[in-house]
Amino acid sequence: MDFAQTLLAWYPDHKRDLPWRDTPNPYHIWLSEVILQQTRVKQGLPYYVAFVELFPTVQDLANASEELVMRTWQGLGYYSRARNMHATAKIIAQAWQGNFPTTKADLIKLKGIGEYTASAIASFAFGEQVAVVDGNVFRVLSRFFGIEADISSPKGVKHFQELAKTLLPTQQSQTYNQAIMEFGALQCTPQKPNCMFCPLQAGCVAHATGKQDSLPVKTQKIKQVVYTWQWFFIK
DNA sequence: AATCCGGGGTG
DNA sequence: CACCCAGGATT
Structure with a gap:
């Protein structure tokens, strides 16, 4: 399958x-x-x-x-x-x-x-034949196919959108779009994905290589919020 | 391409 | 605390 x-x-x-x-x-x-x-x-x-x-x-x-x-x-x-x-x-x-x-x-x-x-x-x-690509889809695709394109760059986003298009089934594309997002939200979660009981485990590159925690790749400037003891004195 | 917008949950 | 969430608009 x-x-x-x-x-x-x-x-x-x-x-x-x-x-x-x-x-x-x-x-x-x-x-x-x-x-x-x-x-x-x-x-x-x-x-x-x-x-x-x-x-x-x-x-x-x-x-x-x-x-x-x-x-x-x-x-x-x-x-x-x-x-x-x-x-x-x-x-x-x-x-x-x-x-x-x-x-x-x-x-x-x-x-x-x-x-x-x-x-x-x-x-x-x-029911338009379009692939829906959100944060869940980035995660599921990057892990299953082992893709390290950076999803914080427009080029990386485009890469995943192109891939998503090729995966879209001709039948039930609407249900498929909802399915992959729900799968990302419930099964292939950002942290601690449930690989133990995963229907895609056998073909998943991230599972085979142990990269679940490093995919998807997202490089971003970390906005440093500085909490200091001074806040204590602000009334 | 980089920043900004936000409250809330998770580890 | 760092990171993420069925992203989009602005600079």
Whole structure:
């Protein structure tokens, strides 16, 4: 069984039951994707529930006050996500008559929707044949194929995006995209991946070479936050 | 290409 | 404390 088929077989028995799964509603999918940017599912889930409850449709979000939108986002961080989301809701409500753009090409033009999110919405909501590449996918691919391209450089990112394209199955590409991300989140985790019980173990380069902990390669300037005893005196 | 944006969990 | 999280925008 090849890479994609193994993940497709693994997925049904392991996937978490999340409210934005198994829905074709592009508005709900978009909400979840924006909320989950650089945010763990456990932290984002209650915010997703709150947004759907307060703003059932994209028109409702568009018509909401900036103050209410920001207040609902309060505590999630990366606040430009909320401002961009609100602006994009207005664009979709007006220029698109409340109907989401249905292609990655059109989606990526919207504020707060980049390469990843455009691909995710196009795949999950509209079944477009595009590979979705997020932090989970970088990790799974770099380990399984033993790729040491640096994911903090545009060149490295491109390398993984090209590889991801070649792996995309012609059938069930949408489910496959969700499967590989879920696999990265639950099985091929950043620290202490569960290699002992892994359906991809036999073909995994990182497992064979013991490089699980050094992949993916990500070189980045470490921002040094200095904590000193002086803080103690700040009242 | 490098920086910035952030709260929260993990080892 | 260092690193990471369903990344994107700006410089």
